[in-house]
Amino acid sequence: MMEILSTGGLTTVQDAGRRGFRRYGVGVSGPLDALAAQVGNLMVGNAADAAFLEVVIFPLRMQFKQATRIAVTGSDAQMEVDGQRCPPWWSVAVQPGQIVTLPAPESGGVAYVCVAGGIDVPVVLGSRCTDLKAGFGGMDGRALRKGDSLALLPSRALNSNRRFGVLPPCAGIPLPEVEASFSDKTTLVRVVPAAQWDSFSAVTRERFQTCEWQITPDSNRIGMRLSGDTQLKPEKALELLSHGIVPGVVQIPPQGQPIVMQCDAQTAGGYPKMATVVAADMWRLAQAPIGSRLRFQCVSMQQALDANDEVQAYHARVKRAVEFLFQDV
Template identity: 40%
Template sequence: MIEILTSAAFNTIQDLGRNGARRFGVSTSGAMDPVALAGGNALLGNDDNAAGIEIQTFPFRLRFQVDATFALTGADYVSTLAGLSVPPWWCKRARAGDVLEIGTPRRGARVYVTFGGGLDVPRVLGSRSTHLRAGFGGLDGRTLQAADVIPVGTPSCEAGRRFDFGAAPPDVAIAGTGSTEDRALRIRLMRAGEYDLFPEPVQARFWSTKWKISARSDRGGYRLSGDKLILDAPVEMRSHGVVAGVVQVPPGGEPIIQMSDANTAGGYPKMAAVIQADLWRLGQATPGSFIAFNEVSYEDAVAAMAPVNDYLAKLRATADLYRAL
C-alpha cells in the first residue's frame, strides 16, 4: 500500500490506455508519455501496461506503508526518498515508512512513478487509466488527493540485492529525439484527411510557424498559438473519428493537437497527425513552450517506431540482468 501525502490538481493513475472502447464514445486516456510509463515498468520487471502515477502538478509526496520497489521516469525532476536524492530514470527499493518527494521538473512536464507489481486498482473497460470526464478508472475516476491509500500488486519477479540502478532517458539514448531548433521542439507529422482543403499559402504557414503551446492545454488537447490558418470559406463537416496526435483546425484558425483524453469524434478539418514515435515527446512539452513541425511520409513514420521499441527492449534486458544480481 502507498499513501498520498501531498498532491496538487490533475495527478492521476494511468496505464497505457483503454483500447477498443472508442466505438462507445470512450477516449483512450492512458499516459501522456507512454515511453516513460513503459520504461519505468521495464526497470521493475512489470508488464509494460502496469498502472502507475502520472504527476503533472508539483510538489508530490507519498509514503510507503510496506516495503516496495519503485521507479521514477519522465521529466528531469528533483526527488528524494527518506531524504536521500533519487536520480531521474532510476529504480530503488523503499522501506515501510519511507517518504518519496518529487519537486517541480527542471525540464519536461510529467513524472511517472511505477511500482513493482503495479497499482492494484480495478480495471474498467480493460484499463486502470483514470478517465476524468467520465469519472471512472484509476481511483474512483478522480485525481489523487492527500490521504488516499492505494494498493500495490504482487511483483512478478523478485528484486535482487542490488536493486538500485537506472537508465539513460530516451531523449538521450534515442538519436535525434532531443532535437530542437530556435528553442522549438521539432515534432514529425504526416498530412491528414483534409490537408488539401487548405490553400498552399496556409499549408506553408502551418509548416513554417513556430507554435506556442497555450496555457489552455491539457490532457485532452494542446491548443497552439501562432499564425492563424484560416480557410477562404467556412467548411461544414460531419463529425468523424479522431485519435491522439490528430491536428484539427477550428474556425478561429489556431490548431488543436488531440492528446490522450481526446474526444472520440469531431468535425473540425484535420490538417495533420503527429506520428506515434513523437507522441511521448509531445507529452513532455510544457504550456508556454514552442514546437515546430517537420513533414514525414507514412513509411518514415512507421520506421521511426523501431528506435523507440529497441530502446525499451534494451532497457528491459539490462534491467533483467541487474535484478538477477
C-alpha cells in the same frame, strides 16, 4: 500500500489505456508519454499493462507502508527518498515508512511513478486507468488527493535491492534532422498529412510548419492548445460531419489556432484534421511544458515508420538491460 501525503493537483492512476471501446464513445486515456511509462514499468519488473501514477502538476509526496521498488521516469524530476535525492530515470527499493517526494522538474512535462507489481485499483472496461472527462476508472474517476491510500499488487522485483537508472529517450533516440536555423529551445514534432490536409493552401501548409507554436495554459489531457502568429484557414469553408479522431490528431478550429488531441480526447469531432503527430514523437510532445514552443515538420509515411523503429529499438535496449539486472531475482 502507499499513501498520498500531498499533490500538486493533477496526479492520476493510469495504465497502458482502455482499448476497444471507442465505438461506444469511450476514449483510450492512459499516459501522455507512453514510452516513459513503459520504461518505468520495465524498471520495476512490471508487465506492460501495470498501473502507475502520472504526475502533471508538482510536487507530489507519498509514504510507503510496505517494502517495494519504485521508478520515476518522464521529465527530469529527481525523486527524493527521505530527503536523499536520486538521479532522473532512476529505480530504487523503498522500505516501510519511507517518504518519497517528487519536486518540480527543471525541464520536461509529465512524470511517472511506477511501483513494483502495479497499483491495485478496480478494473473498469478492461483497464485501471482514469478517465477524468467521463469520471470513472482509477481512484473513483478523479485525480488523487491528500489522504488517498493505494494498494499494490505483488511483484518478484521486491527481492532486489539494486539501485540503477537508464538513459532517457532524449539521449537514447536520434533527434529529427532540422535546418541550421532551428532553435534548440523549440521542440520539433513530426507529422503526417491528415484527411483535410489538401483543404489548406500550400502557403498555409508551409506556415503551419514554419510558425513557432506556443503551448497555452488551457491545455490539458484532452487537447494541447497552441498559439501562434498565423491563422490556419482552409481555402473554402468546410461543413464536416463529426468524424473519428485519435490522440495526436491536429485539429484546426475556426479561430485558426491548432489543437493537438491528447489521451482523454473525445472519440469524434467536427473540426478539420490537418495533420497527425507520428507515434514516435508523442513522447516529445508530452514532455514539452506549458509555455514552451514547438514546430511541426511534415514527413512521409516511411519516415514516420522509420522513426517508430528507432523508438522500438531504444525500448528493446532498455528491456534487455533491465532483464539482465533482474535475471537472478
